[in-house]
Amino acid sequence: MADASAASHDTYRNDTVPANFFQQCTGNVGRNINNITVLHDRCSKPPPSSTVPFRRDDHFVTRDSLEKTQRICAIPADCAALVGLGGVGKSQIFIEYTYGVRNLSPTKWAFWVHAGTQARFEEGSRRIATATKMDGWNNPKADMLRLVRSWLWEESNGQWVIVVDNTDDSEIFFPLLDRSPASRASNPGQAAELLSDFLPQSSNGSILVTSWSQDMAFRLTDSYASVLGFKQMDEGDALVLLQKKLGFHADRxxxxxxxxxxxxxxxxxxxxxxxxxxxxxxxxxxxxxYEICRSDDAGARLLKNVVGHSRSQTILHLPLPESYL
Ligand SMILES: Nc1ncnc2c1ncn2[C@@H]1O[C@H](COP(=O)(O)OP(=O)(O)O)[C@@H](O)[C@H]1O
Ligand SMILES: [Mg+2]
Structure with missing residues (x-):
């Protein structure tokens, strides 16, 4: 659904208009130079896009949590968190959600930040800065976290949704005061703030969190109603997933x-x-x-033998249900 701001973006992005066209229109050289500068600035601002680093999964099987997330996030400034074991499908729900949002509202930004470590959180913020080309995005001395936070706050930058994935380590977001990652950061201006302070709850957007920890999810979203416990698939969904992934019909x-x-x-x-x-x-x-049941560690071997699964390496280090280990 294209809107007026998208149309004006396209107008500003039209590089083929010769610079002197504006001078000819008004006949005021001084003012026109300013106009051209303003237009040039806006030209360099890209239209809304996505920094989600995963493809949409053709085999996606929809689940209740997707609909619940959609309901929660229909209210501006709301947050949702999915809490559950590694491999239960938290990230997949939010990947699907962000693609759905972008399809319905192409003028919305979709951002993805891996929050497993402070470095990865900062890397995700840098990607947001680069995608939006916000002022200062290419300044190596800029404080990216602050830049991104200010940009997210600013209403004129448009609507956004941000997924903060793997917020599992409370030390990263809520460290004991003297061990705050921010206090160890190279930028002294950041010292007084927690990393969680860089996730602004603004009416421009929604924050989606995944975590193993109910407590972390609550602290980041500030609302128990937004925290959705996430368990294994029900039998019907699991069967659909298995058939889709196998590519053939297995005996029920x-x-x-x-x-x-x-x-x-x-x-x-x-x-x-x-x-x-x-x-x-x-x-x-x-x-x-038969192989899984044959010995106690067959399940783990099964998981480790499979190659080419984009996120399995990370996931294998996460807490999995005991029956796999
Ligand atoms: N709803 C789903 N539909 C299809 N595949 C799924 C779904 N949920 C999870 N998967 C599969 O399971 C894998 C692990 O899911 P993921 O979302 O990464 O788990 P988590 O984030 O909870 O650790 C995904 O890479 C995907 O292959
Ligand atoms: Mg995940």
Whole structure:
């Protein structure tokens, strides 16, 4: 849905208009030079885009939490948090959500910040600065966190949604005072502030948080109503996911038994499906189930053997349900 501001962006982005066109229109050289400067500034501001570093998943299986997130975020300035074990599908819901938002409202920005470490949080902020080309974005001495926060506050910059993924380590966001990452930061101006202070709750946008920790999610969103506990898939969704990932129709009884052994966790289902598909026809759903059940550590071996899963390396270091380990 294009709106008036998008149309004006396009006008400003029209580089083919010769500079002297403006002078000819008004006949006032001094003022025209200013006009051209203003236009040039706006020309260099890109239209809203996304910094989400993942492709949309064609195999996405919709879940209740997506709809709940949409409901919560329909109210401007609201936050939502998904809390659950690694591999339960938190990030996937928000990836899908951001693509949905951009499809419905192309004038909205979608940002993604990995918050597993302070360095990654800062890297995510730098990506926001680069995508928006906010003033100071290319100044190596600029305080990126402050720049980004000010930009997010400024209403004229438009609407945004920001996903703060993997806010698992409370030390990063709420450290004991003398150990604050901000107090250790190279920029002394940042010293008094917590990293959480750089997530402004503004009427321009919504903040979406993923975490293992209910407490962290609450502290970042400031509302228990916004914190959604996230568990494994129900049987129907898990079956759909397995069939989509396998690319062929498996016997329902075998598939249900395999899903049971995998605790109906989306990551495990995805990895098991890849394991089967890569080795078919030697490997089947029932053979895979047999391997998992055969020894205590087969589940872990299964997960580690599967290659090419973009986020599995990270996820394997996260707390997984005991049955995989
Ligand atoms: N709703 C879903 N539809 C399809 N695949 C999913 C879904 N949720 C999770 N997955 C699969 O499981 C993997 C792990 O999910 P992810 O969102 O990264 O888990 P978490 O963020 O909770 O650790 C994803 O990479 C994806 O392959
Ligand atoms: Mg995740």
């Amino acid at each position: 009884k075998n598939a249900t038994d395999l899903l049971q052994a995998l605790d109906r966790m989306p990551l495990a289902i995805t990895l098991a499906a890849a394991y089967i598909a890569q080795r078919a026809p030697c490997m089947t759903v029932s053979r895979c189930l």
